[in-house]
Amino acid sequence: MSSDTSSEKDQSGFVKECQDANKPSKSVISDEGSCDKSGFSRLSSQTNNKNCGLKEFPHLAIDGDAGTASIVTSSTCLEGFIAEKLVDGNSHFKVENVTSTVNLDSSDYPKHSNFKLHGDTSKGKDELHKFEKVPIGSGIDMCSFEDPLDDNPPALISLGGNAKLSGYNDRIPCSLLSKSRDNVPVVSRDDDENSYGCTHPINTKTKSFRLKTGIGDNRISKRLASNFQKVAEKTKDHTHSNNDGDWKRTYCSKRNCNKHQSSQMNIPFKKRKLFNYRSVSNSNELIRSGGIYYSPENCMNQDGCGSPPGMHKDPGMPSLEACQHQTLRSRGSHVNLRIKSFRVPELFIEVPETATIGSLKRTVMDAVTAVLGGELHIGVFLQGKKVKDDSKTLLQTGISHQNELDALGFTLEPNSSQSLPIVCAAHSPGPKADITQPVIRYPSSPAVIHQRIQGNSDMLPEHQVTSLGSHFENDHDSAPSPVNASVEKGMKDSKELVTVPEMDEELAMVPVHQKSKRSEIVQRRIRRPFSVDEVEALVQAVEKLGTGRWRDVKVCAFDNAKHRTYVDLKDKWKTLVHTARISPQQRRGEPVPQELLDRVLVAHAYWSHQQTKPQHKHHPETETVFSF
DNA sequence: ATTAGGG
DNA sequence: CCCTAAT
Numbered sequence: 001m002s003s004d005t006s007s008e009k010d011q012s013g014f015v016k017e018c019q020d021a022n023k024p025s026k027s028v029i030s031d032e033g034s035c036d037k038s039g040f041s042r043l044s045s046q047t048n049n050k051n052c053g054l055k056e057f058p059h060l061a062i063d064g065d066a067g068t069a070s071i072v073t074s075s076t077c078l079e080g081f082i083a084e085k086l087v088d089g090n091s092h093f094k095v096e097n098v099t100s101t102v103n104l105d106s107s108d109y110p111k112h113s114n115f116k117l118h119g120d121t122s123k124g125k126d127e128l129h130k131f132e133k134v135p136i137g138s139g140i141d142m143c144s145f146e147d148p149l150d151d152n153p154p155a156l157i158s159l160g161g162n163a164k165l166s167g168y169n170d171r172i173p174c175s176l177l178s179k180s181r182d183n184v185p186v187v188s189r190d191d192d193e194n195s196y197g198c199t200h201p202i203n204t205k206t207k208s209f210r211l212k213t214g215i216g217d218n219r220i221s222k223r224l225a226s227n228f229q230k231v232a233e234k235t236k237d238h239t240h241s242n243n244d245g246d247w248k249r250t251y252c253s254k255r256n257c258n259k260h261q262s263s264q265m266n267i268p269f270k271k272r273k274l275f276n277y278r279s280v281s282n283s284n285e286l287i288r289s290g291g292i293y294y295s296p297e298n299c300m301n302q303d304g305c306g307s308p309p310g311m312h313k314d315p316g317m318p319s320l321e322a323c324q325h326q327t328l329r330s331r332g333s334h335v336n337l338r339i340k341s342f343r344v345p346e347l348f349i350e351v352p353e354t355a356t357i358g359s360l361k362r363t364v365m366d367a368v369t370a371v372l373g374g375e376l377h378i379g380v381f382l383q384g385k386k387v388k389d390d391s392k393t394l395l396q397t398g399i400s401h402q403n404e405l406d407a408l409g410f411t412l413e414p415n416s417s418q419s420l421p422i423v424c425a426a427h428s429p430g431p432k433a434d435i436t437q438p439v440i441r442y443p444s445s446p447a448v449i450h451q452r453i454q455g456n457s458d459m460l461p462e463h464q465v466t467s468l469g470s471h472f473e474n475d476h477d478s479a480p481s482p483v484n485a486s487v488e489k490g491m492k493d494s495k496e497l498v499t500v501p502e503m504d505e506e507l508a509m510v511p512v513h514q515k516s517k518r519s520e521i522v523q524r525r526i527r528r529p530f531s532v533d534e535v536e537a538l539v540q541a542v543e544k545l546g547t548g549r550w551r552d553v554k555v556c557a558f559d560n561a562k563h564r565t566y567v568d569l570k571d572k573w574k575t576l577v578h579t580a581r582i583s584p585q586q587r588r589g590e591p592v593p594q595e596l597l598d599r600v601l602v603a604h605a606y607w608s609h610q611q612t613k614p615q616h617k618h619h620p621e622t623e624t625v626f627s628f
Numbered sequence: 629a630t631t632a633g634g635g
Numbered sequence: 636c637c638c639t640a641a642t
Binding site for chain 1: 636637
């Protein structure tokens with residue numbers, strides 16, 4: 001009923017500028033001063049700034065392609081995840097405690113840039129949630145920005161509790177591989193902070209965020225790969241000088257690195273050990289292997305060994321083995337396990353060299369959150385094999401036996417195609433610490449990156465890293481990964497020790513196509529609470545346009561906020577009306593000024609009335625209500 | 629593609 | 636926010 005009502009609305013008198021949104025071109029509408037009245041002009045801030053810093057970084061490898069630099073993090077470690085798990089006879093795992101240990105170890109890797117994620121309380125609530133709810137959340141070390149040109153150890157990126165990414169990148173020697181043709185950060189998204197419009201030079205269409213699995217788009221936003229990339233048998237010409245030559249070099253060097261990296265693998269913790277990394281490539285899939293480590297110290301230091309209910313502490317127990325022995329002795333008791341950290345797979349980031357540090361931060365943030373986002377499942381490995389039967393008790397499985405315990409490992413398995421499998425690095429310190437934990441699934445979202453790499457001939461399948469679910473270009477709208485929800489959820493799941501139906505190491509490697517099905521599943525967009533400014537804009541637009549013209553409202557007031565669809569606006573209005581009607585005590589989230597809520601009610605009442613009796617001419621008095 | 633509403 | 640039905 002709104003199709004031809006432009007004239008009617010005109011008559012209302014207060015629909016001045018945006019009244020004919022239906023017909024006028026967008027530009028006309030958006031240019032209307034009234035729309036900017038509430039400060040919207042600033043909403044359309046550009047994401048791309050001119051201040052660029054990347055190009056100044058050493059070790060930057062850029063291909064002639066364009067202006068995008070790619071940063072590859074060979075692996076990401078979620079350090080500081082110190083969760084103690086108490087296992088009872090029923091195989092129920094509980095995360096007893098999660099401490100926040102931010103571990104930033106960059107000293108060893110002077111050549112690499114460091115990024116640190118730290119909390120920023122000033123951030124929007126939603127934003128904060130991304131990490132505050134991440135169980136692993138307290139601290140995350142993203143290790144290694146591997147330099148493709150040399151085998152330097154990776155730098156560490158420490159991700160602290162919440163949201164904001166601050167980077168001190170004196171240098172970003174990481175692997176900067178290629179540039180995209182448009183100088184657009186591949187991994188970019190609307191900035192949450194300014195939810196309004198970051199105008200992305202590319203792909204402004206909202207619908208584009210529905211990623212298609214791998215269809216030729218050269219701009220791959222993110223690339224995630226395991227740092228344990230299989231050393232492909234076929235080492236084809238890595239020296240090709242095609243656009244992806246850099247990539248190839250990177251991968252090649254990476255391969256070499258793997259062998260040496262094991263010892264320095266972003267594992268700040270002394271006792272940590274990484275065992276053989278083995279990866280198997282199954283057609284398109286990249287498979288990784290991670291080590292498992294077990295921290296004996298924790299046993300001691302944290303009274304984990306002795307404290308658990310049902311266990312009598314033995315102060316004299318100096319090692320894990322001791323603990324385990326004890327466990328053995330007290331059958332039917334508890335098994336104390338401590339997972340010290342989870343390693344996140346390699347991250348591939350591509351940003352234009354003209355990208356600002358800020359965008360780089362966001363990019364890294366996106367990559368990290370993307371990894372952490374999505375549902376996570378826990379996989380349990382014993383002796384390198386995955387334990388699938390959830391019903392078995394630890395005792396039955398043999399986890400209570402010391403020798404078995406030594407080979408016990410966990411993996412974080414991203415459920416959605418979007419996230420990468422996070423390798424849980426947990427190994428037992430025992431003398432037999434040579435167990436390899438094959439990383440399970442590889443999120444095969446055959447994203448663009450895939451295409452690109454493939455297109456570049458030489459890339460080995462293993463190196464066809466999957467992107468973070470989708471290239472960010474198309475993912476702007478859903479860019480910020482739903483870390484909080486996802487991770488939170490994942491943790492819940494982890495408590496239950498969800499076992500994925502996969503078996504042998506070999507089987508554990510899920511072929512891409514299989515996962516691709518999953519990748520098709522559209523992920524729920526992250527929640528992005530409306531800011532007061534947005535509400536203000538919405539209210540004003542609705543006052544002008546009415547409640548039945550969401551498309552116009554969108555164009556008028558949120559044309560630059562690509563992540564806000566007219567449906568979103570409609571929904572928001574719905575909630576606003578509801579919010580305005582309930583008592584302030586019942587309201588949640590960022591409080592909306594009462595003044596705005598009042599306007600919401602007035603506007604809503606007004607337009608409802610108009611709808612009821614559209615034939616009726618507007619009374620001059622009603623206009624006064626909206627005169628501002 | 630939009631709009632309206634329920635979930 | 637998502638999903639669907641109806642336009």
